[in-house]
Amino acid sequence: MTLIRTSLLNAIAVFIKMLTLLGINKILAVYVGPGGYAALGQFQNAVQMITTFASGAVNTGVTKYTAEFKDSLAEQHRVWRTAGTIALSGSLFFSILIMIFSDKLAIWFLKDVSFGGVFIWFGATLVLFTFNTLMLAILNGKKEVGRYxxxxxxxxxxxxxxxxxxxxxxxxxxxxxxxxVYQSLSCFVTFFLCFKSPWFKFSYMVGRPDKKTAINLSKFTAMALSSALCVPISHILVRNHLGETFGWQSAGYWEAMWRLSSAYLMLVTTTLSVYYLPKLSELKSASEIKSEILQGYKIIFPVAVGCGLVMYALRDFIIHVLFTSDFLPMRDLFGWQMVGDVLKIASWILGYVLAARAYWKIFVFSEVFFAFLFYVLVLMFSSFNLEGATIAHAVTYALHFCFMFVVMKKKGIFV
Structure with a gap:
């Protein structure tokens, strides 16, 4: 499976997902408004943190070792069984906690106890949510791009x-x-697709965990937990700061800008996860890894730059079509946000090497440090206007790229 073929196949899913996200953006803009966007961002960050803890944060490791053990079904089954048992026990435990403390979670994340029922729904479907992401990780590691x-x-x-x-x-x-709940509903389709595969049985995913495999997966647990905690927490803090400083309408503009960035960069970011993570996990020598990285910069980076330029040029049109006139103030956020997005892709191409090669200590340090740095820079740059938050985004990823380049040199990948 080549990068170009993977990108083309993945583009089908991404194109449909982008269309659905654009439709969802319009629906949310009409029915919940800028203030509602801020609440959705808070809840989405809560979901990210809780599901990562509930799953044992092993999905990246499952993808890596499924790809690495491509010639050994027994090793693959050991990985799936260990990960599945961890995910099942963790999600059941967190489901109970979420339903017990639903009102407290609603107050903490959404500042309103009346949203406690939302967390009840989340807790009730958490097991399905967790197994959906686990089975997607297996499909990714098996390079079953069509089913994925x-x-x-x-x-x-x-x-x-x-x-x-x-x-x-x-x-x-x-x-x-x-x-x-929507990802939990998707679980039934994902399970059916896996079940139709000759290499899959549900019994492979539940059973006595293997101690050595669990230790190997724990490296990825550390990496995933650092991401699951640092990124959402930094965003929650930023959103609270913007809401308290400029009002929750302004926090909603920033959230809308961030969600829009995630949508248009989806082709690039999903290609990195679908192609790069399994591919880099297979490669052994530094020269092979360097060659794969350079190929990514030749193909993926120009796409990111092109998308950023188009988004900036069409920003007024995009706001009118995808949002409502209430969101017009967010046009001032596009410039620096696009710069930051391009720098993000440049650094992520290097950053995936850390995950694929299980350089977990460096990965955890970088997640903690740059999440903290982003929040500090937002406090510094947004003293006078909301645009400062997007300047902080660009500066953070410029420094992140420099850090990743130095790490690659230290690891002997760039000589």
């Missing part, structure tokens, strides 16, 4: 359908519930 694409398309369609129905019927409460 279909599973992601199903998830996109579920997200559009559920979000549209719930948002139009129940406003912000419905939008939050849809965010809590």
């Amino acid at each position: 694409v279909v599973a992601n398309i199903a998830g996109s369609l579920f997200s559009l359908l559920v979000t549209a129905l719930m948002s139009m019927s129940y406003g912000l409460y419905g939008a939050l519930v849809s965010l809590a």
